[in-house]
Amino acid sequence: MKRSILFMLALVCAISTQVVAAGTPPVELSSKPNIVLLFSDDAGYGDFGFHGSVHFKTPHLDQLAASGVKLSQFYVTGATCGPSRAGLLSGRYQQRLGFEEINVPGIMSENSKLLGDEMGLPTDFSTMGNYLQELGYRTAVFGKWHMGVADRYHPLKRGFDEFYGFRGGARSFFAYSNPKKAKHENLIERNFGNYKEHEGYLTDALANETCAFIERSKDVPFFTYVSFNAVHTPMEPDPKDKGEFPQLEGKRRQVAQMTLSMDRACGQIINKLKELGLYENTIIVFSNDNGGPMDKNGSSNYPFAGVKGTQLEGGIRVPGLISWTGRLPAGAVYDKPMTTLDLIPTFVKAGGGNSDVLEGLDGVDMVPYLTGANKGRPHQTLHWKMETRGTIIDGDWKLLRFPDRPAELFNLAEDPGEQNNLATEKPELVKALFKKQFAWELELQRPLFMLRRQEEGWSARRADEFRVPPSASY
Structure with missing residues (x-):
């Protein structure tokens, strides 16, 4: 009997040693x-x-970066808010769902009135919330939804147990003094149909509500999507930060102040996890929906060319941080391409599910790549498309297709700022990448919203205007 016990103890120790050696405690x-x-x-x-x-x-986000992995080549699936979020929440290229051209709701064309509330993330596809609910998670959205304002598109009908925020795409950071005059999609809503404006500064309110959700969900696994409207316009910093950044001026100063508020809110949420003893068993991801619009809110996409609405790196490459204590290395940098499409497979696998059997997803589980267990590339090829504009990244090569001028080709490993167009030097590669892009486009659904959107100023202008990266003195 004694020998049997000793043998079992030795076996357990051996197995534990192998697991730790593999980098997975x-x-x-x-x-x-x-x-x-x-x-x-x-x-x-x-x-x-x-x-x-x-x-x-951004001290709190800087600390998050130090505690986890910084994704230096992290992409969104669209260069504007709505399409990007559709890809994030569905785990599929949004063009597969017919969600391509329109930033729902409220596109700028007068013809949008013909569709109105009909625009939204199609309801016959599962969302990130659905997948995690099926694994026993309590789920919640705080902040901007922007996936349709009609009731059938509501978060509570799309895989989320709780909602505190607004259905639309942008609103004031302060409470409306006369909510009856505001659009209903811009009003603060708790769960379904309960409209009551927040108190104080909206970024703070979202952090407070998230912390309250974490507090009441501490005994069950939970997923919270904290969708800040910062630092989108309107440019409305928190008055308590009015003395910050005196060296900056105008929108540049305002966006710095709004970023500080958002960082403080992130820190509040992370500190709540630590206070409740949940931090070490929580995956924390930080990212952004698209590149900064620069002239709209004073943001900087340095060191990349391009802005929101363009498919240059400054429009589609975004900050990416992921922390999971004990599972992912701390202070690491991962430099191969990853995308928001990878979040659902990562979350599902971490939550005990099998993402390999979920049909239609376009992403991969990030963890084996981030731990070094898989040395390959998560994605050999990535695609973007909006109307007749298209972009493909294949390995280190990136091809941009335009409706009004020749395609451009860049080697991102050598030229991430996209300054040296090599299209005329490599015509065969251009042809091959065109074919790959066309083959992918044949898999897509026709756009559901067949209105040509009126481009906002920065996305209608030629990408050449944003070719030169901004000054390094950002």
Whole structure:
């Protein structure tokens, strides 16, 4: 009997040693990690301390970067808010769902009145919330929804147990003095149909509500999607930050102040996890929906060319941080392409599910790549499309297709700022990439919303205007 016990102890120790050696510390098999997705709006790639900003203050996000992995080549699936979020929440290229051209709701064309509330994320596809609910997670959205304002598109009908925020795409950071005069999609709503404006500054209110959700969900696995409307317009900093960043002026100063508020809110949420003893069993992700619009909100996408609405790197490459104590290395940088499409497979696998059997997803589980267990590329090829514009990244090569001029070709490994167009030097490669892009486009659904949107100023202008990266003195 004694020998049997000693043998079992030795076997357990051997197994534990092998697991630790593989870089994956043992955890309780029944313990699902909590998941917190922090998502900013229209932030500039260069406007964070962890990306080297010399003016902006983001101490809490900098600490998150130090505690986890920084994704240096992290992409969204669209260069504007709505399409990007459709890809994030569905785990599929949004063009597969017919969600391509329109930033729902409220496109700028007068013809949009013909569709109105009909525009939204199609309801015959599962969302990130649905997948995690099926694994036993309590789910919630805080902040901007922007996936349709009709009731059938509501978060509570799309896989989320709780909602506090607004259905539309942008609103004031302060409470409306006369809510009856505001559009209903811009009003603050708790769960379904309960409209009551928030108190104080909206970024703070979203953090407070998220912390309250974490508090009451601490005994079950939970997923919270914190969808800040910061630093999207209107440019309305918190009055308590009015003395910050005196070296900056105009919108540049305002966006720095709004970024500081958002960072403080992220810190409040992370500190709540630590206070409740949940931090070490929580996956925390921070990212942004598209590149900064620069002239709209004063953001900077340094060191990349391009802005929101363009498919240059400054329009589609975004900040990406992921932390999971004990499972992912701390202070690491991962430099191969990853995308928001990878979040659902990562969350599902971490939550005890099998993402390999979920049909239609376009992403991969990030963890084996981030731990070094898989040395390959998560994605050989990535695609973007909006109307007749198209972009493909294949390995280190990136091809941009335009409706009004020849295609452009760049080697991102050598020229991430997209300054040296090699299309005329490599015509065969251009042809091959065109064919790959066309083959992908044959898989897509026709756009559901067949209105040509009226481009906002920065996305209608030629990409050449944003070819030169902004000054490094950001």
